[in-house]
Amino acid sequence: xxxxxxxxxxxxxxxxxxxxxxxxxxxxxxxxxxxxxxxxxxxxxxxxxxxxxxxxxxxxxxxxxxxxxxxxxxxxxxxxxxxxxxxxxxxxxxxxxxxxxxxxxxxxxxxxxxxxxxxxxxxxxxxxxxxxxxxxxxxxxxxxx
Amino acid sequence: xxxxxxxxxxxxxxxxxxxxxxxxxxxxxxxxxxxxxxxxxxxxxxxxxxxxxxxxxxxxxxxxxxxxxxxxxxxxxxxxxxxxxxxxxxxxxxxxxxxxx
Numbered sequence: 001x002x003x004x005x006x007x008x009x010x011x012x013x014x015x016x017x018x019x020x021x022x023x024x025x026x027x028x029x030x031x032x033x034x035x036x037x038x039x040x041x042x043x044x045x046x047x048x049x050x051x052x053x054x055x056x057x058x059x060x061x062x063x064x065x066x067x068x069x070x071x072x073x074x075x076x077x078x079x080x081x082x083x084x085x086x087x088x089x090x091x092x093x094x095x096x097x098x099x100x101x102x103x104x105x106x107x108x109x110x111x112x113x114x115x116x117x118x119x120x121x122x123x124x125x126x127x128x129x130x131x132x133x134x135x136x137x138x139x140x141x142x143x144x145x
Numbered sequence: 146x147x148x149x150x151x152x153x154x155x156x157x158x159x160x161x162x163x164x165x166x167x168x169x170x171x172x173x174x175x176x177x178x179x180x181x182x183x184x185x186x187x188x189x190x191x192x193x194x195x196x197x198x199x200x201x202x203x204x205x206x207x208x209x210x211x212x213x214x215x216x217x218x219x220x221x222x223x224x225x226x227x228x229x230x231x232x233x234x235x236x237x238x239x240x241x242x243x244x245x246x
Contacts, residue, residue, distance in 0.1 A: 015166075015167055015168035015171075016168050018166045018167055018168050019164060019166060019168065019169075022166075022198070036229075037229065040198075040229045043198065044198075044200050044233065047166055047198075047200040048200055048201060051166065051167040051200065051202065054167065055167060105205075106170070106174070106202075106205035106206065106208065106209040107201075107202075107205055108201045108202075108204040108205040108208065108237060110201040110204055110236065110237055111200075111201055113201075113236065114200065114201050114233065114236060117236055
């Protein structure tokens with residue numbers, strides 16, 4: 001993977017950091033001159049992944065969330081969001097629209113659906129007791145396109 | 146996020162400003178539920194014109210208030226979402242349950 005530019009950061013799984021993660025990713029991606037819609041899509045996907053780590057991965061406990069954002073050739077954005085929380089026993093079920101294990105917190109079960117819809121590619125790798133890694137890619141429209 | 150609730154021709158209008166995510170939805174939920182339980186409005190309109198960001202936490206926030214209002218005999222509406230937020234709403238299929246204008 002040829003990497004043109006990259007940031008890595010780590011933060012505790014505090015809900016107040018959901019907006020911090022969005023802001024950090026946005027400020028890095030702006031150098032690729034995304035459209036307003038592309039930036040909104042990426043911000044939303046990042047927010048969903050980080051919230052999943054906080055709400056489901058760490059479930060009231062606290063851990064760290066590691067985020068890598070890369071700018072790849074041909075205006076492709078790569079984002080990896082990793083936690084070392086409880087993991088997901090059935091990833092396929094977790095990715096089913098409207099499925100949630102936290103209805104009492106009014107989770108809509110749409111997090112993965114939003115990530116899939118707003119990004120080009122989504123990969124979820126999880127191991128029970130070890131954590132979850134979400135990788136997303138999105139190719140920005142050509143300049144002037 | 147800030148919430149101002151005002152009355153407009155017999156309809157309660159909650160004007161939300163800022164960003165809706167899992168973190169901010171908690172306080173919004175408390176404020177709106179307190180108003181619904183205390184005032185029991187026939188109609189509560191949530192005005193999203195001042196919302197610059199919303200992820201699926203906003204869907205949970207809207208659905209939860211719709212459920213509570215229904216239990217109280219009222220009805221929820223959503224008003225003036227920005228185009229990007231309309232996309233999130235559309236993805237959820239919420240417009241089948243809640244009127245969006």
